[in-house]
Amino acid sequence: MNLLLVIVIQASFYALLGMGYVLIYRATRVLNLAHGDLMVFGAFLFYQVLVVSNGNLPLSVVAGLAGAAVLGALIYLGIMRPLAGYPVAVGVLATIALGILLRSIATSIWSGQTRYPAEYLGQLGRPIEIMPGLSISGIDISIIAAALVAMAGFPLLLQRAAVGVEMRGVAENPLLAAQRGINIHSINALSWAAATLMATVAGIFFALKVRLGPDIWYVGLAGFAPALIGGMDSLRGVALGAVIVAAAEVLAARYIAPQITLAAPFLVLLVALWIRPWGIYGSREELERI
Amino acid sequence: MNPFTGLPSTLRTNYRRDMQLLDSGFVRFWTVAGLAAVMLLPLVLTNFWTGIANQTFIAIIGALALNLLMGTTGQISLGHAGFIAAGAFTAAALVTHFGAPFVVTLLAAAVVGGVLGVAVGLPALRLKGLYLAVSTLAAYFVIIVGIGQYQAAISYGAGFTMPPAGAFGLAVESERAWFYFLLPVTLAILLLNVNWLRSAFGRAWMAIHHRDISAESLGINAASYKLLAFSASTALTCFSGALWAFHTGFVSIEAFDFQMLIQYLAMVIIGGLGSLLGCILGAIFVIVLPHLISYATQALPFLRSMGGNVFEVQIGFFGLLMLLFLILEPRGLAGIWARVRHYFELWPFKYRSWDA
Amino acid sequence: MSTTTETPASGSTAVRAALEVENLEVTYSRVIVAVRGISLTVPGNSIVALLGTNGAGKSTTVRAISGFLPVDDAEIKKGSIRFDGASVLGLPPYRVARAGIVLVPERRKIFETLTVWDNLRLAHGQSGTGAAWRKQVERLFEVFPKIASRRDQTAGYLSGGERQMLAIAQGILCEPRLLLVDELSLGLAPHLVQELMEQLGRLRAEFGISILLIEQDALSALAIADYGYIMEGGRIVYDGTPDRLRNHKDVQEFYLGSGEAGRISYRDVKQYRRSRRWWG
Numbered sequence: 001m002n003l004l005l006v007i008v009i010q011a012s013f014y015a016l017l018g019m020g021y022v023l024i025y026r027a028t029r030v031l032n033l034a035h036g037d038l039m040v041f042g043a044f045l046f047y048q049v050l051v052v053s054n055g056n057l058p059l060s061v062v063a064g065l066a067g068a069a070v071l072g073a074l075i076y077l078g079i080m081r082p083l084a085g086y087p088v089a090v091g092v093l094a095t096i097a098l099g100i101l102l103r104s105i106a107t108s109i110w111s112g113q114t115r116y117p118a119e120y121l122g123q124l125g126r127p128i129e130i131m132p133g134l135s136i137s138g139i140d141i142s143i144i145a146a147a148l149v150a151m152a153g154f155p156l157l158l159q160r161a162a163v164g165v166e167m168r169g170v171a172e173n174p175l176l177a178a179q180r181g182i183n184i185h186s187i188n189a190l191s192w193a194a195a196t197l198m199a200t201v202a203g204i205f206f207a208l209k210v211r212l213g214p215d216i217w218y219v220g221l222a223g224f225a226p227a228l229i230g231g232m233d234s235l236r237g238v239a240l241g242a243v244i245v246a247a248a249e250v251l252a253a254r255y256i257a258p259q260i261t262l263a264a265p266f267l268v269l270l271v272a273l274w275i276r277p278w279g280i281y282g283s284r285e286e287l288e289r290i
Numbered sequence: 291m292n293p294f295t296g297l298p299s300t301l302r303t304n305y306r307r308d309m310q311l312l313d314s315g316f317v318r319f320w321t322v323a324g325l326a327a328v329m330l331l332p333l334v335l336t337n338f339w340t341g342i343a344n345q346t347f348i349a350i351i352g353a354l355a356l357n358l359l360m361g362t363t364g365q366i367s368l369g370h371a372g373f374i375a376a377g378a379f380t381a382a383a384l385v386t387h388f389g390a391p392f393v394v395t396l397l398a399a400a401v402v403g404g405v406l407g408v409a410v411g412l413p414a415l416r417l418k419g420l421y422l423a424v425s426t427l428a429a430y431f432v433i434i435v436g437i438g439q440y441q442a443a444i445s446y447g448a449g450f451t452m453p454p455a456g457a458f459g460l461a462v463e464s465e466r467a468w469f470y471f472l473l474p475v476t477l478a479i480l481l482l483n484v485n486w487l488r489s490a491f492g493r494a495w496m497a498i499h500h501r502d503i504s505a506e507s508l509g510i511n512a513a514s515y516k517l518l519a520f521s522a523s524t525a526l527t528c529f530s531g532a533l534w535a536f537h538t539g540f541v542s543i544e545a546f547d548f549q550m551l552i553q554y555l556a557m558v559i560i561g562g563l564g565s566l567l568g569c570i571l572g573a574i575f576v577i578v579l580p581h582l583i584s585y586a587t588q589a590l591p592f593l594r595s596m597g598g599n600v601f602e603v604q605i606g607f608f609g610l611l612m613l614l615f616l617i618l619e620p621r622g623l624a625g626i627w628a629r630v631r632h633y634f635e636l637w638p639f640k641y642r643s644w645d646a
Numbered sequence: 647m648s649t650t651t652e653t654p655a656s657g658s659t660a661v662r663a664a665l666e667v668e669n670l671e672v673t674y675s676r677v678i679v680a681v682r683g684i685s686l687t688v689p690g691n692s693i694v695a696l697l698g699t700n701g702a703g704k705s706t707t708v709r710a711i712s713g714f715l716p717v718d719d720a721e722i723k724k725g726s727i728r729f730d731g732a733s734v735l736g737l738p739p740y741r742v743a744r745a746g747i748v749l750v751p752e753r754r755k756i757f758e759t760l761t762v763w764d765n766l767r768l769a770h771g772q773s774g775t776g777a778a779w780r781k782q783v784e785r786l787f788e789v790f791p792k793i794a795s796r797r798d799q800t801a802g803y804l805s806g807g808e809r810q811m812l813a814i815a816q817g818i819l820c821e822p823r824l825l826l827v828d829e830l831s832l833g834l835a836p837h838l839v840q841e842l843m844e845q846l847g848r849l850r851a852e853f854g855i856s857i858l859l860i861e862q863d864a865l866s867a868l869a870i871a872d873y874g875y876i877m878e879g880g881r882i883v884y885d886g887t888p889d890r891l892r893n894h895k896d897v898q899e900f901y902l903g904s905g906e907a908g909r910i911s912y913r914d915v916k917q918y919r920r921s922r923r924w925w926g
Contacts, residue, residue: 031420082617090616092423097612104606165764169757178739179749180769263435266428273413273425
């Protein structure tokens with residue numbers, strides 16, 4: 001039972017990260033390999049405000065998220081937008097370069113030390129026992145809730161809201177969207193801001209639950225596995241992909257060896273790519289469109 | 291098109307001259323002069339810098355291999371550091387378990403690379419661009435973790451010490467000896483690459499790069515050529531990994547981190563994708579620059595304050611440079627060289643009528 | 647070499663919008679001159695046809711007007727494009743669209759992964775999707791009943807004619823004062839082309855917009871146009887009212903398919919022998 005809970009928590013974490021990847025992919029057709037570093041940066045912003053405000057959690061969360069959104073928009077406007085016409089490979093390589101840059105800036109500002117923001121949490125961090133042998137903390141509940149809200153909210157936004165339809169239109173045919181009066185750059189900047197925001201939410205949770213340091217970027221990187229397995233153009237798929245990867249990782253760590261946790265998401269990814277390259281909910285056309 | 295510099299050749303009047311690598315007296319003279327200068331380098335450089343030069347040679351081989359895959363055939367590969375590790379550890383394993391001689395390990399590494407290339411290349415047949423890049427990245431992680439487990443099991447995490455290199459009774463121990471060993475090897479591999487690009491499969495690779503569906507309709511079996519590209523590239527990479535192992539003298543999994551992958555990507559991108567000259571320029575740039583930076587750090591006081599973070603600064607700097615090159619000059623350093631050469635070749639004209 | 651001094655007749659006395667292109671020159675990659683010396687006028691509430699074969703430069707002109715040139719590494723070297731007196735030269739595409747010039751493109755003219763309804767939702771003018779917009783949609787559904795019946799279907803599954811209808815509907819919903827229709831007839835059956843052309847004429851009268859028709863199908867275009875320009879080799883070589891164009895011998899031979907001896911066979915066309923005489 002405890003194992004199931006751990007899987008659910010891990011899956012929530014991956015779902016939040018995966019959605020960020022899918023959002024950016026749909027908007028600008030790149031796999032943002034800097035996502036992990038964006039997560040770290042956002043989490044550090046949160047931590048900075050936490051320290052400065054001496055533990056004001058709500059303020060720090062809001063500040064961290066706001067800063068992350070601005071960062072995401074700026075990155076799109078400054079880096080991804082000039083690269084708009086180039087092949088996808090260039091975009092991916094640019095995100096790799098961006099990731100390195102972000103990591104080095106973060107290390108320069110905050111140094112490579114590991115931090116434990118959980119010490120500011122107080123009550124929220126304490127696990128509550130809800131069943132014999134089964135305990136859950138406030139952080140865990142929050143991340144599951146956040147993931148559920150995002151997974152329900154985003155598809156709804158994209159389907160119903162005007163801005164959501166605009167996002168989908170811009171993602172499919174930016175030239176036509178521009179000709180219909182849509183400012184494609186502000187739409188894409190919005191997508192990037194939203195994605196970075198979600199990455200930061202995941203990052204804040206990881207920082208509170210485990211630890212914070214520039215080296216946790218690879219945790220964010222592993223988040224693209226659920227996105228790909230589910231199908232890079234499908235938000236629904238992310239949920240399923242997150243569950244699969246989380247289950248594989250947790251079960252492998254328990255029953256095979258704990259060191260495998262780093263490689264587990266990628267092994268699952270390789271197997272999934274082998275069986276069904278376009279993802280579970282993705283479309284075959286997506287594969288050709290790249 | 292001259293495959294070495296990527297510039298259009300001057301006009302030819304017969305086939306024989308068209309096929310020549312060193313096509314004019316000008317080129318011939320400067321090639322010989324350049325080679326002579328390089329051969330004299332160890333006499334003027336300190337031991338430390340000769341070692342840097344050797345590292346550069348090995349990096350050039352690795353960059354050529356990556357360029358074959360990414361620049362020529364257009365298959366993004368983010369798993370490069372994993373293959374270098376595979377080559378290095380093949381050499382280490384053969385030496386540790388079987389006491390194999392130097393040349394044998396080099397050849398064995400190449401063979402292992404070829405096989406590994408097929409294994410990694412098979413998913414490439416179904417995947418393109420993004421998905422391919424991701425699967426190579428995933429493969430990198432899997433290889434690294436796997437080798438890490440092997441290292442932990444066999445050497446208890448301590449890593450492997452390599453014996454000195456040597457063949458046919460000649461030992462290659464000093465940096466100077468390595469230099470005179472690596473120079474002809476690198477030149478040979480460079481010529482091999484030039485030859486491959488001018489061959490039937492080289493043209494097939496380039497066709498696949500541009501549009502593999504069209505290539506298929508011309509009768510090119512894209513699948514088998516892609517596998518061939520992966521095989522050749524990975525074989526060369528593992529070969530360079532084995533060389534690296536012997537030159538460094540010590541093999542441990544930590545060396546093959548993301549930073550090494552970034553370095554090779556930087557070499558190929560900053561040098562210029564698809565250009566052999568770019569590989570050389572990029573390798574020199576990436577290997578030599580950090581050392582120049584550390585000299586600068588010691589010389590300029592305000593940089594010294596960041597001394598503890600030189601490592602991160604360096605890698606961040608590469609990230610910035612790659613971005614700038616991708617945005618401003620996608621053909622990299624070789625592209626800049628081509629522009630400069632173009633300008634002087636064509637002056638006072640601005641462009642050739644068949645160039646535009 | 648345009649010799650005309652006639653001004654195109656405008657249908658009504660209230661001239662609401664005029665597109666004035668003067669001496670336009672567009673260059674690709676800084677070296678290839680695609681169009682040169684292009685001057686044309688689209689008065690308010692009129693339909694103007696821009697005719698010519700492939701490669702004449704029509705699409706380049708249209709791209710220059712709608713702001714898409716930077717995408718193809720092209721730039722406007724000379725000339726001016728004025729809409730309602732204000733210059734629209736060099737504006738990004740979405741600004742041009744918001745200024746009132748809406749393009750119905752030749753290719754990729756609708757959002758294929760969105761439903762028909764979502765396609766229409768994305769097309770609106772400055773006033774958004776309020777009651778006025780809804781009324782327009784209802785009216786367009788009456789004019790194009792085929793897309794009304796496919797409201798909730800994915801637009802990618804529409805047939806060629808239905809796509810064109812959807813694209814035109816989208817264009818009109820963006821509240822244009824000038825509609826640029828690029829190659830309407832491509833890939834459509836002749837009766838459908840005729841029907842769409844007639845609808846365009848009716849929509850022009852009803853919504854009071856001007857239309858610049860870029861067409862290879864000269865006959866269909868001239869049937870509804872008030873004025874026409876013929877482009878060749880990057881220049882405008884002739885212009886006039888539809889009657890004047892139809893009666894010109896060279897237009898008849900090269901664009902309408904009939905020579906001095908009645909309908910001619912393609913076999914008899916020797917373009918390299920006979921130079922086109924565009925004067926007189």
